[in-house]
Amino acid sequence: MQRLIPVLNNDHVSLHLISVINTLLTAAKEISHRLHQGSLAGTLGSTLDENIQGETQKKLDIVSNQLIKNMLLETNLVHAVASEEEDFVVMGNPDAKYLVAYDPLDGSSNIDINGSVGTIFSILEKPKHAAEGTELFLQTGDEQIAAGYILYGPSTMLVLTTGKGVRMFTLDHTVGEFLLTVDKVTVPQDTKEFAINMSNRRYWTAPMENYIADLLLGAEGVRKKNFNMRWNAAMVSDVHRVLSRGGIFAYPADCKNPEKPCKLRLMYEANPMSFLVEQAGGRASTGYERIMSLQPTDIHERVSVLMGSRNEVDMCLDYYKKFKCERPDAPNQ
Numbered sequence: 001m002q003r004l005i006p007v008l009n010n011d012h013v014s015l016h017l018i019s020v021i022n023t024l025l026t027a028a029k030e031i032s033h034r035l036h037q038g039s040l041a042g043t044l045g046s047t048l049d050e051n052i053q054g055e056t057q058k059k060l061d062i063v064s065n066q067l068i069k070n071m072l073l074e075t076n077l078v079h080a081v082a083s084e085e086e087d088f089v090v091m092g093n094p095d096a097k098y099l100v101a102y103d104p105l106d107g108s109s110n111i112d113i114n115g116s117v118g119t120i121f122s123i124l125e126k127p128k129h130a131a132e133g134t135e136l137f138l139q140t141g142d143e144q145i146a147a148g149y150i151l152y153g154p155s156t157m158l159v160l161t162t163g164k165g166v167r168m169f170t171l172d173h174t175v176g177e178f179l180l181t182v183d184k185v186t187v188p189q190d191t192k193e194f195a196i197n198m199s200n201r202r203y204w205t206a207p208m209e210n211y212i213a214d215l216l217l218g219a220e221g222v223r224k225k226n227f228n229m230r231w232n233a234a235m236v237s238d239v240h241r242v243l244s245r246g247g248i249f250a251y252p253a254d255c256k257n258p259e260k261p262c263k264l265r266l267m268y269e270a271n272p273m274s275f276l277v278e279q280a281g282g283r284a285s286t287g288y289e290r291i292m293s294l295q296p297t298d299i300h301e302r303v304s305v306l307m308g309s310r311n312e313v314d315m316c317l318d319y320y321k322k323f324k325c326e327r328p329d330a331p332n333q
C-alpha cells in the first residue's frame, strides 16, 4: 500500500504544500491518540468557555486547536490560520504563502459519547493583492488548492483532494503512517439515503419541507422508491458516508433562530467538503447557489448546505425552483 508522500509527489504537489499537509497529519495523529485514550487522557468534557459563535467549547476542541495552530505556525510555511476556535485570524510567517482554515474538531457533541468526530481543513494561497488578517481568507471555495478531513472513527482516515480527484488513506497505527486505501473516490449519482436533522422540520422552508415529505412517502409517493435516513451529527462522518456510498447530506437554512439561519460554517466546513464532493463527481449547493462560488464576507460566516449524489441534489434543487419562499438567509449571510 502506498504512503501519502509518494502519492502526492506523483501528483506533482509542491514540496511545501506536502509539508503543510503532513504537519496537519502529525497533529491529527496526536488528536487521534487522545481520542483513543478517552477518559484516560483526562481531556473529555466541556470547558467554561464559549467560542466567538457562542458555542460551549469542549476541552478537546481547545487542545486540538492549539496542536494544529502551533504545529502549522512552527513550519514557517504558513502565512496565517483561521480556526473555528479562534476569534480572529492568527498570523504566521509574513513571507510564507499558505493560508489554512480549519475546524479542529467537528461533531464535538460526539466526543463524550465515544462517537465519530473529525478535523476539517481548507488550504488557500495568500492573495496576489495586498491583504491582511480576515481579508486574506475572503476567497471563494474555487480558490482552494487542497482540502480534506481526518475522520476519527473505528479507524482514523484522511480524505484528501488537491484538485486531482479524491483519495482516502487509513492510519496504520503500527507504522504511524497514512496508507492509500481508496485511490479514486466517486460518489454514486443516485441514492436511497438522506441525512438531515429531522428535529428541525418545523423550521424548514417550503422547498425542504416538500422535498423531504416526498422522500418519506417512499415507494407509494412520487419518488417511487423507499429512502433510508442516517444522521451522525458530525458533518465529517455524515459526508464520509456520502463519499463512500452516496447519499444527500443537508443542513439547510431554517427559521429556528432569525439571528442564525444557518448552522454550518463556509470557510472550514462547507467549502472544503464541497471541494471533496465535487472532485468525487457530486454536487454542493446552498439550494440557490453553488457553494464554492460564494464570495465570503467573514471567516466565521454560516451557509446553507445540500451536498452529495449529483442526481439527488439536482432533484432537491428542483424543489427550490418550484416552491418560491422568502429566504431565511440572505446570500452570503
Ligand SMILES: O=P(O)(O)OC[C@H]1O[C@](O)(COP(=O)(O)O)[C@@H](O)[C@@H]1O
Pocket (backbone or CB within 6 Å): 055, 084, 103, 105, 106, 107, 108, 109, 197, 233, 234, 235, 236, 238, 251, 263
Ligand atoms: O446538532 P445538530 O443540529 O444535529 O448539528 C450537527 C452539525 O453540527 C456540527 O457538529 C457542527 O460542527 P462543530 O462540532 O465543529 O461545531 C456538524 O458537524 C454537524 O453536521
Ligand SMILES: [Mg+2]
Pocket (backbone or CB within 6 Å): 103, 105, 106, 107, 235, 269
Ligand atoms: Mg464542525
Ligand SMILES: [Mg+2]
Pocket (backbone or CB within 6 Å): 061, 084, 103, 104, 105, 106, 107, 108
Ligand atoms: Mg468544531
